[in-house]
Amino acid sequence: MYHKIIQILPIFTAMNRGLLPFSLFLAVVLLAACTKNENKDGCTDPLASNYDPEAAYDDGTCEYKKGSILVEGEITDTTIWYRDYYYILRGNVYVRSGAQLRIDTGVVVFGEKASNGTLIVQKGAQILAEGTTETPVIFTSDQDPGSRSPGDWGGIIICGNAPTNLNAGSGGLVNNIPGTEFGGMEPEESSGFLRNIRIEYAGHVTGTDQELGALTLAGVGKQTVCDFVQASYSGDDSFLWLGGLNSSGHLISYRPLDDDFDCNYAFHGVVQFAVGLRDPNANVYDNANGIESDNDDGTSNLPPFTNPSFTNVTLIGPKTELSTVPSSGYNAGLSFKNNTQHRLYNSVIVGFPVGMELSGMITETHAANDFLQVRTSVLAGCPLDFVVDQSSSFDLAAWYNTTAYANTVLNLNGDVLLSNPFSLEGPSFLPQSGSPLLSGTDYSYGNLQDPFIQQVSYKGAFGSDNWATFANWTPQSTEY
Ligand SMILES: [Ca+2]
Ligand SMILES: [Ca+2]
Secondary structure, three states: OOOOOOOOOOOOOOOOOOOOOHHHHHHHHHHHHHOOEEEEEEOOOOOOOOOOOOEEEEOOOOOOOOEEEEEEEEEOOOEEEOOOEEEEEEEEEEEOOOOEEEEOOOOEEEEOOOOOOEEEEOOOOEEEEEOOOOOOEEEEEOOOOOOOOOOOOOEEEEEOOOOOOHHHHOOEOOOOOOOOOEOOOOOOOOOEEEEEEEEEOOOOOOOOOOOOEEEEEEOOOOOOEEEEEEEEOOOOEEEEEEOOOOEEEEEEEEOOOOOOEEEEOOOOOEEEEEEEEOOOOOOOOOOEOOEEEEOOOOOOOOOOOOOOEEEEEEEEOOOOOOOOOOOOOEOEEEEEEOOOOOEEEOOEEEOOOEEEEEOOHHHHHHHHOOOOEEEOOEEEOOOEEEEEOOOOOOOHHHHHOOHHHOOEEEOOHHHHOEEEOOOOOOOEEEEOOOOHHHOOOOOOOHHHOOOOOOOOOOOOOOOOOOHHHHOOOOHHHOOO
């Protein structure tokens, strides 16, 4: 095992992860020496969190904050990260094929900004990370509260051997990052699981035309499960799938700079219960969309197709009112292009400049031939409901409004009667009584016949149960 423990340091606070300068340490000791009370017992170690400068006699009650373990290089064997420590990712940290990284509930992992810390789970490796609602596993920036920014660190990249259409199925690399090969012929593979996880300030992109998720799932197999994952303040996409067919649920995309959910290179898994919330004033990239879906960037018609099934999605855009003028990069709730065969069911899209965008003649043909589907869904509060290419005569409105598809368009955000969806620091996405989202769902579509999918009576990500209690809406001020 090359998991390298550089140092385990007693520290005063999570913010101050290092030893005190010796001069300051000396000053503390000298100061302490001056004010001892001969009658007082207590903790006499200045490095302890409950150090009592007046105590003359140590009574054995000293308590120490957690130490930090710097992780760099590679993990080649079964490794467990415990809640007793903070972990700092320096540079690209690889979990090698055959190795398993297990992360205990409540563990906090910091991505180092200076080295663009990134966790890469390679083909044939596994990550098993499970928090609880109260004590999720947290991946966040190593910067102090108030100084954190989108893209402070790389994020989590999980690579697998499941099918992709990239390079005619032989796969490729994520953003040309060394050691991120993905794609193969093992659709049922498990790369592990992520449950009750938060990923904050990740998504650092190093080149132009590159994209990265706070969580990137590249060629990940069917038996890999992501459930209850919040990605916040990503510097790029929140969730990015590149090929593969894993199942994901209870996803929260919070204030990313590109797309909430991005699908490419033949992702063909299922996603249920997913919500996105956008900051109108964030300086987002051009074409920041709710769901962006491409068969591939080269507009190929190579199978397998990007044809995931998303159901029970709530996308809250940046237009809190029809008149809101958000950052110029914001585009569509749904952007389906480059020959994708995306499927969306039982969902609601609110407050984007464009509701649904369909681009490319072959993408249109997929829609006309029912390979690309939007059903039993609702668009509300989008000034332009439908956009197609300038040269196209495809009647997207007529397609969307096909009676059998059971979609609806509502004029105003408020028409969907969600509780408090636009609040950036305390949102509630639950439908109020009388909401049009509380009826009319349909799970009869062939690709929803998946054991991962629950049949519920409401459209969108929430009914009466607020499952987002593991989320943090104010990570900028959180002291970990
Ligand atoms: Ca993207
Ligand atoms: Ca985009």
